[in-house]
Amino acid sequence: MKTNRNRTALSEINVTPLVDVMLVLLIIFMVTAPLMQQGIDINLPQAKGKELPPEERISIVIKKGGALFLNDNSISKADLLVKLTAISKRNPDVFLKADKDVPYGTVVEIMGEVKEAGIEKLGMVTEPKISFK
Numbered sequence: 001m002k003t004n005r006n007r008t009a010l011s012e013i014n015v016t017p018l019v020d021v022m023l024v025l026l027i028i029f030m031v032t033a034p035l036m037q038q039g040i041d042i043n044l045p046q047a048k049g050k051e052l053p054p055e056e057r058i059s060i061v062i063k064k065g066g067a068l069f070l071n072d073n074s075i076s077k078a079d080l081l082v083k084l085t086a087i088s089k090r091n092p093d094v095f096l097k098a099d100k101d102v103p104y105g106t107v108v109e110i111m112g113e114v115k116e117a118g119i120e121k122l123g124m125v126t127e128p129k130i131s132f133k
Contacts, residue, residue, distance in 0.1 A: 057092070058093070058095070059072075059094070061097045061098075062096070062106060062110060063099055064099040064102060066106060077113070080110075084114060084117030087117070088117050088118035095124075095125050096110065096125065098124075
């Protein structure tokens with residue numbers, strides 16, 4: 001009986017399991033990516049400007065219905081002044097995000113509260129304006 005001893009080792013890599021694993025990971029990341037973004041859903045107006053540095057900052061959010069948030073925590077207008085007065089001793093930068101459908105008078109009223117609390121640096125946050133040139 002004759003045997004074939006001239007067999008060679010299979011030198012090709014089977015990529016099918018690799019592709020399967022990569023597709024599963026892709027699907028997992030596609031599903032979980034929108035869940036990773038936390039925060040308050042507001043419709044910011046668009047304007048030209050530079051992007052803010054990613055440092056720790058205090059943000060005040062005014063939603064469409066007039067609800068106030070201080071760093072993603074709901075707060076009343078009376079409590080806002082008290083908290084901002086305590087925060088003003090550190091002299092931080094405060095950023096104001098207001099939905100574009102919030103009345104101008106409400107935004108100016110909150111800006112007055114911030115200035116009354118002793119905070120001098122107040123920034124307005126907008127969405128970057130996309131221009132097609």
